[in-house]
Amino acid sequence: MSKCNLPTPDGPDPDEGGAIFLGWLKKRGGMRRIQDCQRKCKENGFEARDFINAMGQERICLYRAGGGDKVIKLEDLVWADQWMTYYDLEVPHHRHWTRLKK
């Protein structure tokens, strides 16, 4: 059970850092250039490519945009939502933020 006592969601657990990344990606239109994702993941202590491999490409996948840029796109919004809720990250407020910063 999570800190808010919700049942464990289905699918692979992204961990809290991964859920923060999923939230970031979701709030940025669900897709960003791979360079931005790599920079963001680095801040959270993991590699974007490793994360995609671990979570599965049916959930988060790499595409090529028209201009040739590689783009990471969140495919399974329900899975992301459930883990973000589990880790209390949908709309963090002061109490949650204090916990996250510990």
Add this chain to the structure above:
Amino acid sequence: MFMSGKKLPKLPEELEEYLNKPYGGLFGNTVLAQVVEEIIADPTMDYRPRYLEEMTGKRPPSIREALKTLVRLGLIENISSDVQHPVYRVVVESKKFVALSLLAYAVIDDRDGTDCMDTAIQDYYNSSLRAKVEPLAIAMNYTGKWTIGGEYSERDTDSGYVTFAAGA
């Protein structure tokens, strides 16, 4: 195995316009809008100007100006005592922060026909508003600890979302 460059699927053309426009282009593509979208997307992080320069590709003076504006508007605060090295944090108590988070989800929902905003509203209601709006419900909270009424959860077969609820 990670997909090699040659095998990557092509991003649908209709999605490309969303790639580099904050909030789907609703507020144009200004430095301010880009910084707002970046910091709202992760309120758990402490932001340094250099990081925002890298993420937006914008020059230091315009980032500094955007940050100054957002401090004035109460969306972020400088938590550093070193005037030469400011560090900014999102003011999560700000209603603007909550509203912009929901707006970010609304952009995806309108584009893809999903329910991300509604899910976030339900979560926000349960975690932040329920105790105020339903004083009695606090005695039967949905975590199940003090429940005096019936609890249930149900899965929407179309969307896959699970709704948790409690009643008197």
